[in-house]
Amino acid sequence: MEIHKTRVVNDQTVKWISDHWNLENKKGNAEFQFLSIPFDYAVSHRPGTRIGPQMIMDTLNSYSLYCSDKRVSIENTRFVDLGFVDIVHDIKQSYQNIERAVSGISEIVTPIFLGGDHSITDPIIRGMKTRLIDQRFGVIMFDTHFDFREPVIGKEHSGHWLKTLENSIDYESLVLIGIGAPIYSDYYMRELEERGALIKTVYDLRREGRRAVIEQAVNHVLKKSDAIYFTIDIDVFDQAYAPGCSVPNPNGLFPYEVIDSVFEICSSVPTVGMDIVEVSPWLEGSQQFTSHIAANIIINYIAGCVKKSF
């Protein structure tokens, strides 16, 4: 007997982000679809990321369609807001709703997922595997944490999605950039590297240089895959720039180290989408610093994809 019968998305009305964004879908131009996932039931530390998607979208709406930093206009790009995934008081059902919503997105558009705690990347990747059945994509993850803990039944946690996906993703097509939180043993580093993941800590990036690291990252993923999916945990940034997150990071990356890297990667190689997670606006008062970082990543991601299509 099916006890829960929920809708996958609680507002199925496809709507535009706002009136000032160009509504014309000029033939041949890219289309991006936003899916908000206000889920924080698996939070590992401080809650509040359920508000993240709304705040990121509000921030995006205060921006223009010109990525002035990179001299790229995104005016002729179509944006669709798919609304919110229906999150219910049942974690498994919510994950199923996320996976079904993701798998239902047309394969010819580029999805941008807004979280939410990082555990949502598990159902997102499962949904992506379903919708892109013929495409091999690897993952570049920006995060200060490994998220590779052993799951404990009944205790969903945002720190084990990379482990729960072990039968679904190829670690040889995985790159972790920005690792640095001092809350792990060497087991996690060793285990992921033995499985084939490329790991670059904050110190590695500073020592080897950002450009060298992203070149290695792209080469690593594309050895066995054709495209890249990004998952960006906002706690990869230094706490000075992203105070609105569950676990502030005192030695995180600077904004350009992530934002410019995302732009450069997607302006040169194929990407299939991205998620941004762990933005928790309630934890930073009225500042919205963290939502601005997230919105800047999105603008740069889109600008990179648009530049690649020139």
Ligand SMILES: [Mn+2]
């Ligand atoms: Mn993290």
